[in-house]
Amino acid sequence: MQGVDPAWLPDGAFRPIGTRRTLIRGTGPLVDTVRGEVTEACARFGGAVVQDDPDLVLELTGEDDGGEAFTCGRRDGCTTVTATGARGLLYGFFHVVRLGEAAFLGETEPQHHRPELALRMLDHWDNVAVHPVMGQVERGYAGGSLFWADGRARGDLERVRAYGRLLAACGINAVAVNNVNVHAAEARLLTDRIGEVADIAGALRPYGIRTHLSVTFAAPVVLGGLETADPLATEVREWWAGAAARVYAAIPDFGGFVVKADSEGQPGPFAYGRSHADGANMLAAALAPHGGTVHWRAFVYDHRQDWRDRSTDRARAAYDHFVPLDGEFADNAVLQVKHGPMDFQVREPVSPLIGAMPGTRLAVELQATQEYTGQQRHVCWLGPMWSEVLRCEIAEGSPVGALARGGLVAVSNVGDDLFWTGHPLAQANLYTFGRLAWEPGADPHRILDEWIRLSFGAGPGSGPAAGLRSILDGSWRTYEKYTAPLGVGFMVQPGHHYGPSVDGYEYSPWGTYHFADRDGVGVDRSVASGTGYAGQYAKPWAELYESPETCPDELLLFFHHVSYDHMLKSGKTVIQHIYDTHFEGVAEVEAAREVWGSLVGLVDPARHARVAERFEEQLRSAREWRDQVNSYFFRKSGVPDERGRRIY
Amino acid sequence: MQGVDPAWLPDGAFRPIGTRRTLIRGTGPLVDTVRGEVTEACARFGGAVVQDDPDLVLELTGEDDGGEAFTCGRRDGCTTVTATGARGLLYGFFHVVRLGEAAFLGETEPQHHRPELALRMLDHWDNVAVHPVMGQVERGYAGGSLFWADGRARGDLERVRAYGRLLAACGINAVAVNNVNVHAAEARLLTDRIGEVADIAGALRPYGIRTHLSVTFAAPVVLGGLETADPLATEVREWWAGAAARVYAAIPDFGGFVVKADSEGQPGPFAYGRSHADGANMLAAALAPHGGTVHWRAFVYDHRQDWRDRSTDRARAAYDHFVPLDGEFADNAVLQVKHGPMDFQVREPVSPLIGAMPGTRLAVELQATQEYTGQQRHVCWLGPMWSEVLRCEIAEGSPVGALARGGLVAVSNVGDDLFWTGHPLAQANLYTFGRLAWEPGADPHRILDEWIRLSFGAGPGSGPAAGLRSILDGSWRTYEKYTAPLGVGFMVQPGHHYGPSVDGYEYSPWGTYHFADRDGVGVDRSVASGTGYAGQYAKPWAELYESPETCPDELLLFFHHVSYDHMLKSGKTVIQHIYDTHFEGVAEVEAAREVWGSLVGLVDPARHARVAERFEEQLRSAREWRDQVNSYFFRKSGVPDERGRRIY
Structure with missing residues (x-):
C-alpha cells in the first residue's frame, strides 16, 4: 500500500x-x-x-x-x-x-x-455514509473510514487486512465495524447489506479478528416493518432470531451485536416500559444459538437536563440505571461500561458501577480516539491513565482489569489516514490498548518502550528512543495540566469538543457543569451535602471521596465545590494550582516540541514532518487553553498569580 | 397561491x-x-x-x-x-x-x-444551492429561498411576482437576489447563468422593482480565467466591462452589483494592494455606461482578532478603513454602511462613519431578518429602533435618513414560508422598512397602525388592533430587556446566534467582547482610557459618549467598563438593572402571550396558530436568557437581587 x-x-x-x-x-x-x-x-x-x-x-x-x-x-x-x-x-x-x-x-x-481478557475489542464509530454533522467517523480524527467508502464497503480490502495484521500483533481480537449511533443506511448492514459486513469480516478473519456489528434497537420497526420493537413481544423476538440466523449464515464466526439504547436519542426498551435487561436478553437470546454476544452499553443518562437543577447528577446515572438489574442479564449479554462515570474526560474517577455488579459480565470501555484529549492534534499517550483505571481495586481486592470479565473495549482512533491515526504518535495509544487488554496489569511504560522499539527500530537509550519516551511518557499529565483542572472536566467547545470554552457546557442540558462563581468552583457530589454520587462507591472509596480533606487532589473538583483559596495536599491553593499547572503544561509542550525537533534525521521524514506540524497546533491550542482558563478564573476570583505572570 | x-x-x-x-x-x-x-x-x-x-x-x-x-x-x-x-x-x-x-x-x-430616498432596497442573503452550514438562506428564518429552488431559479415565478406586489405596496423598489457571500454556484449568476436572474427580474419588473446581483470580487479569476482580479489591471477592467454589458443585454433595467469585499473571508482589493475605492470605482466604471450602481459594503474588519488584545476594536474598523477614502468614490458607487458599528445587535450606537463621509454617497443597511433579535421565533418589531437610527442627527443638523443619499437597504426577512417571514408578525418589520425607506422621518407607530389595519382589517380600537399594537409596540425593548444588557451586545450562542451564551464570544477571534469580571463589565471605548472609538463621533456625540456620566444608560456598557454598583441615570445600579430588566422582559413576554391568546377568533386561525406556537418558544427562550444572564452575573458579582427573586 x-x-x-x-x-x-x-x-x-x-x-x-x-x-x-x-x-x-x-x-x-x-x-x-x-x-x-x-x-x-x-x-x-x-x-x-x-x-x-x-x-x-x-x-x-x-x-x-x-x-x-x-x-x-x-x-x-x-x-x-x-x-x-x-x-x-x-x-x-x-x-x-x-x-x-x-x-x-x-x-x-x-x-x-495467555490473555487475561478473552475479548479485546475496538469499536469503530464509523458511518457508511458521511454524516452531515459528524462526518464519516464520529469523533474520528484520522480521515475517513477504513471500512466504508462511497456509501458502501470498500471494494479493495487490502488496507483492512493490513489493519487486522496490526491489531493481531498487539493482541486485539474483535472489531465492531460501525458506529453505535446507527443511522438509516447503517441500520441495513444487519439485513440486506450484511454481505458488505461479510466482506470486511473476510479480510479480518486471517488475523484472528471477529467482526461485530452495531445495531439499532428499533430494527424490527425500521427494517422489519413491525409496529413495535418491544423486547417481550413474540414477533419482535422472532424477527431478531431470524435476523441473527441470517447474519450467521453470512458470517459463521460473527461476534455479536453492539447496542446503544435509550441514550442520546437512540431508541431502546424504555419506550415499551421494559428494562435494559429485557432489551439485552432479547438480543442475547437471538444470538445464543450461534455463540454470539450482545454488548449492551451502560451509557444511559438524561441528556435533556435542566442546568438549574443541581440535584440531578449525570455521574450517578449508569449506576442508578443498571445496578438494580445485576444478576438479570443473560450469560451472553455483556454490559459495556465507560471507565468513568461521565464521558472520557482527561481525569475521572473509576465508574462505581464496575465494582457493583458481581452478577453481570461487564466490559470496560476506553476511548482511544482522543475526543477529549486533543483529537490527535495533541500528543496524549493514554497508557498511564488506562493502566491506573485497570489496576484500580474498585471492589475490594479486585482491580478493574479483573472485573472486566466481558472484555476490554476501546473506541478506535483509526481511519484511512496514511499514518492510521492522524497523529503518528497516537499509534502508541492503539498499541498500548491492545497490550493492556491482553495483560491489564502490565506496566504501561514497558509497553511504551516496546512500541517505540518496534515502531522506531531503536532500543532504549539509543537513537530516538529516549526522546520519544520523554515526549510521550508524561503527555497525558501535560494535557491534563493545560486543560480542565482537578477533575472538573469538560470546559470544551460545545459540539466538536476541541479547544477551550470554560462555560461552553455550563448552561447546557448535558449535565456537565463546574459551577464556578466568584468564590469557588467544583461539583459537590458528597453524600453529606451534594448529589450523593460518592456514596455509590464501596469502601474505601466512598469515604475517601466523601470529604475534601481525603479526596485526592486530582479529583477534588469532581467531588467537591471548594473555594479558590482551598489548600490542596500539594500545599498550593486551588487558584494557584490552576495558574501553575496551566503555565507548566504549555512549557511542557514547548519542551516536547523542542525534543521532537531534535529527532529530525533520526526518524522517518514523513513521520517527522507530520508530527512537527501537529506540534505547532498543539502549542497554539495549549496556549489558548492556558490563557482562557487562567483569564476566566482570574476574572472570577480576582486572585492574582503569586508569580505575577501574564493573565489576560 | x-x-x-x-x-x-x-x-x-x-x-x-x-x-x-x-x-x-x-x-x-x-x-x-x-x-x-x-x-x-x-x-x-x-x-x-x-x-x-x-x-x-x-x-x-x-x-x-x-x-x-x-x-x-x-x-x-x-x-x-x-x-x-x-x-x-x-x-x-x-x-x-x-x-x-x-x-x-x-x-x-x-x-x-415623493419618496425621500431614491433607493429602497432589500438584500436577499439567498444561496442558489443549499449551503452545508448556512442552509439556503443565510441568516434566513422563513424557509428556503423565494427565488431559487433545486439549484436554479424557480420555474414558477408566480410567488416572486406576488412578492414584488407586496414590496411595491410598501414602497420598496430594488432587490438583490443573492447572498453577499458569493459561493461557487452563485458566482456564475453573473455570467452564464444570468438568464435565471433575468427571469426573476421579469417577475419583479411589473411592480417597479429593479434587480441587483451580489458578485464576487474574484470573478475575473474564478469565472474569467484571468490570473488577477487587480482592479487597476486593464484586463480586469475590460473583463468587468464586458460582463456588465452582457448583464445589461439580458436585463436592460438591471440595478447593479452588491459587493462584500475583504470581509469575513471574501476576496477584495487588499490582495492587490489596492484601496476599496479602487475596487468600487472599477466596478462603477463597468456599470456607468448602463446607468447601474455598485453597492460596496463597508463591513470590513479583522475577524481573526486576538481576544487578549484590548487595543484593537472592531467597532472602529469601518470608520478607520473608509473615512480616509471620502471623496474618492465614483458617483455611481454607493458605500453601504451597517447602521451600527458592530453587527445588527439589539442596541448599538449609530455608526460614526455615517456622519463622516460627506463626499460619498452612503446607503444605510438595516437587518430585517432577525439574526440577533429572536430569529423570527420571537416577536421583535424593529420599527422604533430603525426610526431612532434614521432620525438620529449624527452629523450636525443632518439625520441619518438624510445622510443616506445612496438609499436605505435591509437584509430581507422573507423566504418561501407560507407566512413569508416565518413569524407572521415579522411581516410588520418588512412593511415598516419599506415605509421608513420612503419617509425616514415617519412616525413608526403610525406605520404599525397602518400595517395592522391593512393586515388584520381592523381600525384602531376595534377588533384585534389594540391587542396587536400592545404586543408589537414595545416588543423590541422587551427583547432588549431579556438579552444582552445596556448595549454590551452579543452573549449569543456562537455560529447560529440563537439563544444565550454569555461567554460565547468572549474568547473568540470575532472582536465581540464584554470583559466581565468579578468587579464589573463593559468595553472602554473612550478616548481617555479606552480604544478611542468614542472619538470617531462628531460633536455632541463624542463628548456625550466619552464619559460614563453623560453616556446614555442604554449604551453604557458599549462605551464603558463600569463596576456592578455603578449608578445608572435610572437610579439603579448596573447589577440591579440587569436583574430587573431580565425579570421584566420575561414578564412582558408572558403578558404578550396572554394578549395573543385573547385574540383567538379575532384573527385568521392559521396565523393565530403559528404565532401561538412561536410564543411558546419565545417564552422558553426568554426564560433561558433571563436565567443564564442573571446567574452569570450573580455568580460573578456576588451581589444578591434586591428583591430576592430566584437566581440560579
Whole structure:
C-alpha cells in the first residue's frame, strides 16, 4: 500500500525471523497466515521455511481448540512456540516478532502466555455514509473510514487486512465495524447489506479478528416493518432470531451485536416500559444459538437536563440505571461500561458501577480516539491513565482489569489516514490498548518502550528512543495540566469538543457543569451535602471521596465545590494550582516540541514532518487553553498569580 | 397561491376601489399593472374600469419620466391620482389602497407624495444551492429561498411576482437576489447563468422593482480565467466591462452589483494592494455606461482578532478603513454602511462613519431578518429602533435618513414560508422598512397602525388592533430587556446566534467582547482610557459618549467598563438593572402571550396558530436568557437581587 505508515510492523521487525530457518507445524487458515508471514519475511531476508534443523519452531499441537494461549521457550539453539489453538500460534508468532533478536539468544524455560481478557475489542464509530454533522467517523480524527467508502464497503480490502495484521500483533481480537449511533443506511448492514459486513469480516478473519456489528434497537420497526420493537413481544423476538440466523449464515464466526439504547436519542426498551435487561436478553437470546454476544452499553443518562437543577447528577446515572438489574442479564449479554462515570474526560474517577455488579459480565470501555484529549492534534499517550483505571481495586481486592470479565473495549482512533491515526504518535495509544487488554496489569511504560522499539527500530537509550519516551511518557499529565483542572472536566467547545470554552457546557442540558462563581468552583457530589454520587462507591472509596480533606487532589473538583483559596495536599491553593499547572503544561509542550525537533534525521521524514506540524497546533491550542482558563478564573476570583505572570 | 398568507394585501383591502368606477389614463407596462389590479378588484367587488363619470382617476400625465412621485386629492366626489412617471402612478394606486374607504370621503386638497430616498432596497442573503452550514438562506428564518429552488431559479415565478406586489405596496423598489457571500454556484449568476436572474427580474419588473446581483470580487479569476482580479489591471477592467454589458443585454433595467469585499473571508482589493475605492470605482466604471450602481459594503474588519488584545476594536474598523477614502468614490458607487458599528445587535450606537463621509454617497443597511433579535421565533418589531437610527442627527443638523443619499437597504426577512417571514408578525418589520425607506422621518407607530389595519382589517380600537399594537409596540425593548444588557451586545450562542451564551464570544477571534469580571463589565471605548472609538463621533456625540456620566444608560456598557454598583441615570445600579430588566422582559413576554391568546377568533386561525406556537418558544427562550444572564452575573458579582427573586 503506497505510502501507508508501517506503524509497529515495519519490515525490519521481521528480519530476525526472516534470516532464520523456521519449521511450521499445523494446518488451517490461521496457520496459513503464520506460514505466509514467515515465508514473506524469508523471501525478504534470506531465511527459509524448513522441515528440519530449525532455528524456530511454530507448532499447533493437535486439533485447533480455539484457544489463544501459547508457550514460548528456547533450548539447544532453537526457539519453540507451541499452541493448542491456531489463534494462540498467531499470537506466539507475533510474540517472537516483538522479541526480535532477543528471541534467538541464550536459553529460556518455556513460558506460558495467555490473555487475561478473552475479548479485546475496538469499536469503530464509523458511518457508511458521511454524516452531515459528524462526518464519516464520529469523533474520528484520522480521515475517513477504513471500512466504508462511497456509501458502501470498500471494494479493495487490502488496507483492512493490513489493519487486522496490526491489531493481531498487539493482541486485539474483535472489531465492531460501525458506529453505535446507527443511522438509516447503517441500520441495513444487519439485513440486506450484511454481505458488505461479510466482506470486511473476510479480510479480518486471517488475523484472528471477529467482526461485530452495531445495531439499532428499533430494527424490527425500521427494517422489519413491525409496529413495535418491544423486547417481550413474540414477533419482535422472532424477527431478531431470524435476523441473527441470517447474519450467521453470512458470517459463521460473527461476534455479536453492539447496542446503544435509550441514550442520546437512540431508541431502546424504555419506550415499551421494559428494562435494559429485557432489551439485552432479547438480543442475547437471538444470538445464543450461534455463540454470539450482545454488548449492551451502560451509557444511559438524561441528556435533556435542566442546568438549574443541581440535584440531578449525570455521574450517578449508569449506576442508578443498571445496578438494580445485576444478576438479570443473560450469560451472553455483556454490559459495556465507560471507565468513568461521565464521558472520557482527561481525569475521572473509576465508574462505581464496575465494582457493583458481581452478577453481570461487564466490559470496560476506553476511548482511544482522543475526543477529549486533543483529537490527535495533541500528543496524549493514554497508557498511564488506562493502566491506573485497570489496576484500580474498585471492589475490594479486585482491580478493574479483573472485573472486566466481558472484555476490554476501546473506541478506535483509526481511519484511512496514511499514518492510521492522524497523529503518528497516537499509534502508541492503539498499541498500548491492545497490550493492556491482553495483560491489564502490565506496566504501561514497558509497553511504551516496546512500541517505540518496534515502531522506531531503536532500543532504549539509543537513537530516538529516549526522546520519544520523554515526549510521550508524561503527555497525558501535560494535557491534563493545560486543560480542565482537578477533575472538573469538560470546559470544551460545545459540539466538536476541541479547544477551550470554560462555560461552553455550563448552561447546557448535558449535565456537565463546574459551577464556578466568584468564590469557588467544583461539583459537590458528597453524600453529606451534594448529589450523593460518592456514596455509590464501596469502601474505601466512598469515604475517601466523601470529604475534601481525603479526596485526592486530582479529583477534588469532581467531588467537591471548594473555594479558590482551598489548600490542596500539594500545599498550593486551588487558584494557584490552576495558574501553575496551566503555565507548566504549555512549557511542557514547548519542551516536547523542542525534543521532537531534535529527532529530525533520526526518524522517518514523513513521520517527522507530520508530527512537527501537529506540534505547532498543539502549542497554539495549549496556549489558548492556558490563557482562557487562567483569564476566566482570574476574572472570577480576582486572585492574582503569586508569580505575577501574564493573565489576560 | 394555495395557502400563502396575503400579508398586508388581503382581498378586502381592494374593496374600496373594487366597488367603484375607476378611470385609468396612460400607457406602458406599469400602467398595465395598475389597470390589471383595478380590473381584478372590480371583477371581485362589482366596480368597473370606466371612461367617464369616475369615482377615481389614476392618470399618468404625459410621457413616463421615470419618477416615483404622485399627487393625490379629492374634489367633486372624485379622487384623483396623477403622476409624471408610471412608478409614481403605481405608488399612487397603492396609496389609495392604503387609505381604503378614507380615500373616497370628503374633499382633500391635492397632496404631493415623493419618496425621500431614491433607493429602497432589500438584500436577499439567498444561496442558489443549499449551503452545508448556512442552509439556503443565510441568516434566513422563513424557509428556503423565494427565488431559487433545486439549484436554479424557480420555474414558477408566480410567488416572486406576488412578492414584488407586496414590496411595491410598501414602497420598496430594488432587490438583490443573492447572498453577499458569493459561493461557487452563485458566482456564475453573473455570467452564464444570468438568464435565471433575468427571469426573476421579469417577475419583479411589473411592480417597479429593479434587480441587483451580489458578485464576487474574484470573478475575473474564478469565472474569467484571468490570473488577477487587480482592479487597476486593464484586463480586469475590460473583463468587468464586458460582463456588465452582457448583464445589461439580458436585463436592460438591471440595478447593479452588491459587493462584500475583504470581509469575513471574501476576496477584495487588499490582495492587490489596492484601496476599496479602487475596487468600487472599477466596478462603477463597468456599470456607468448602463446607468447601474455598485453597492460596496463597508463591513470590513479583522475577524481573526486576538481576544487578549484590548487595543484593537472592531467597532472602529469601518470608520478607520473608509473615512480616509471620502471623496474618492465614483458617483455611481454607493458605500453601504451597517447602521451600527458592530453587527445588527439589539442596541448599538449609530455608526460614526455615517456622519463622516460627506463626499460619498452612503446607503444605510438595516437587518430585517432577525439574526440577533429572536430569529423570527420571537416577536421583535424593529420599527422604533430603525426610526431612532434614521432620525438620529449624527452629523450636525443632518439625520441619518438624510445622510443616506445612496438609499436605505435591509437584509430581507422573507423566504418561501407560507407566512413569508416565518413569524407572521415579522411581516410588520418588512412593511415598516419599506415605509421608513420612503419617509425616514415617519412616525413608526403610525406605520404599525397602518400595517395592522391593512393586515388584520381592523381600525384602531376595534377588533384585534389594540391587542396587536400592545404586543408589537414595545416588543423590541422587551427583547432588549431579556438579552444582552445596556448595549454590551452579543452573549449569543456562537455560529447560529440563537439563544444565550454569555461567554460565547468572549474568547473568540470575532472582536465581540464584554470583559466581565468579578468587579464589573463593559468595553472602554473612550478616548481617555479606552480604544478611542468614542472619538470617531462628531460633536455632541463624542463628548456625550466619552464619559460614563453623560453616556446614555442604554449604551453604557458599549462605551464603558463600569463596576456592578455603578449608578445608572435610572437610579439603579448596573447589577440591579440587569436583574430587573431580565425579570421584566420575561414578564412582558408572558403578558404578550396572554394578549395573543385573547385574540383567538379575532384573527385568521392559521396565523393565530403559528404565532401561538412561536410564543411558546419565545417564552422558553426568554426564560433561558433571563436565567443564564442573571446567574452569570450573580455568580460573578456576588451581589444578591434586591428583591430576592430566584437566581440560579
